Amino acid sequence: MRFVVLRYGTAPALGGGDDLAAEELAGADAATTVVWVDGRAHVLQGPAARDAGPVTAVRVLDAPHLDAVLGSLDAMPGATYEIRPCALVGGRP
Numbered sequence: 175m176r177f178v179v180l181r182y183g184t185a186p187a188l189g190g191g192d193d194l195a196a197e198e199l200a201g202a203d204a205a206t207t208v209v210w211v212d213g214r215a216h217v218l219q220g221p222a223a224r225d226a227g228p229v230t231a232v233r234v235l236d237a238p239h240l241d242a243v244l245g246s247l248d249a250m251p252g253a254t255y256e257i258r259p260c261a262l263v264g265g266r267p
Contacts, residue, residue: 175236175237175238175239175259175260176234176235176236176237176259176260177234177235177237177240177243177257177258177259177260178199178232178233178234178257178258178259178260179232179233179234179235179243179247179255179256179257180222180229180231180232180255180256180257180258181229181230181231181232181233181253181254181255182222182227182228182229182230182253182254182255182256199258199260199261200258200259200260200261201261202220202221202258203220204258204259205219205220205221205222205256205257205258206218206219206220206240206244206256206257206258207219207220207221207222207223207254207255207256207257208244208247208254208255208257209254210251210252210253210254213251215244215247215248215251217244221256221258222254222255222256227254230253234260240257240259243257244257
């Protein structure tokens with residue numbers, strides 16, 4: 175499955191994984207948001223709040239499931255991340 179990670183704010187560069195090309199996103203109802211508070215990640219269902227600021231990085235990657243994506247963000251605290259699966263286009267994820 176392909177996922178898109180949107181970074182809001184500043185944090186270490188998005189890296190690692192098998193980065194791909196641009197993809198269409200699934201709707202906001204499919205979004206998961208990771209917010210860092212006091213050095214701990216909080217996972218929320220839904221898109222990032224409008225006050226998260228501008229998108230400062232975009233990453234498209236292959237991952238077997240959402241938990242694998244969440245695990246890759248453990249090493250990148252300090253920002254808000256919105257994760258969405260890529261939409262099915264032409265029968266492919």
